[in-house]
Amino acid sequence: MRRFVSLMFVVGLITAFSLSCFAADLKIGYVNYLEVIEKYKKTKDYDGELEARRSQEENKFGKRKDKIEKMQDKLSLMAESEQEREKEKLTKEIRSFREDERAVFIDLRKERNEKMNEIVEDINKVIERYAKKNKFDLVIQENMVIFGNKTFDITRQIIKLVNKGYRR
Secondary structure, three states: OHHHHHHHHHHHHHHHHHHHHHHHHOOEEEEOHHHHHHHOHHHHHHHHHHHHHHHHHHHHHHHHHHHHHHHHHHHOOOOHHHHHHHHHHHHHHHHHHHHHHHHHHHHHHHHHHHHHHHHHHHHHHHHHHHHHHOOOOEEEEHHHOOOOOHHHEOHHHHHHHHHHOOOO
């Protein structure tokens, strides 16, 4: 029994020593991914384009909404026989307005998601190239790190590289 305990102690020491040697050779970095996305010039450009398009669409829908409101105002001034016909037109116009509005904003959301996927792909490629060039064994997202020395933070370098590679 004593021999077994001694043998286990020796095996434990060897394992601990080999793990500490292995960990010393491991190069790890982390990235604040949200900060990279936020400071990436392509993100800002895409956000500006999408905001302009959204604003343009809202203006179009504002005009249609005004037209519908005018139709509703006129409805109360009409004779009952005309009101029924105009109510039908108004109902169709409202339905069409809502469907068009929903379709446009779904398209905008879809376009935004596609652009975000493109941005994420760009950032991932830059991180991968940086990690290979600088011989990192592991790069993780900052939100997965409970504690980490700031020397392992490569966020600034990634932001510089991703913006350097961006051509509008």
